[in-house]
Amino acid sequence: MKSIKLFLVLTVLAFAGSCGGDDDTNNNGTINGPWNLVKAFAPQSGISEDIAKGDVTWKISTSAGTVVTTDKRMHPDTPEPNGMYSYPNGTHTYEVKPWGGSCEESFYTEDSNFGCIEHNGNTLILTTESTDGLRYTFIR
Numbered sequence: 001m002k003s004i005k006l007f008l009v010l011t012v013l014a015f016a017g018s019c020g021g022d023d024d025t026n027n028n029g030t031i032n033g034p035w036n037l038v039k040a041f042a043p044q045s046g047i048s049e050d051i052a053k054g055d056v057t058w059k060i061s062t063s064a065g066t067v068v069t070t071d072k073r074m075h076p077d078t079p080e081p082n083g084m085y086s087y088p089n090g091t092h093t094y095e096v097k098p099w100g101g102s103c104e105e106s107f108y109t110e111d112s113n114f115g116c117i118e119h120n121g122n123t124l125i126l127t128t129e130s131t132d133g134l135r136y137t138f139i140r
Contacts, residue, residue, distance in 0.1 A: 035138035040084035
């Protein structure tokens with residue numbers, strides 16, 4: 001009888017220990033949380049730009065509907081484009097909505113359409129390729 005109780009206690013503890021709290025790095029398969037832009041690619045021309053992990057970061061908050069963008073390559077006094085990717089640093093509102101038949105889910109900020117969302121665990125791709133635009137690849 002003691003071994004059955006011990007087994008039940010250990011089983012409950014094992015399940016309880018595996019149910020740790022979710023944080024911004026888990027995100028339950030959503031786009032929520034921190035992302036590092038690592039590549040900007042223009043498929044129609046074949047031009048691409050590799051970006052060092054950590055140089056351009058996005059922190060998406062699905063609950064607040066915001067994305068905080070940080071491009072460490074931008075000079076604070078003259079925030080000029082520094083490559084294929086150029087978007088102002090700061091907190092921006094965003095929404096996910098259909099994009100005119102191109103895709104079911106597209107990522108819109110208050111002033112830009114970053115395109116269709118392709119999300120697979122630790123990779124996020126935002127692409128406007130259907131209109132000869134860019135493809136941005138982010139990783140966790």
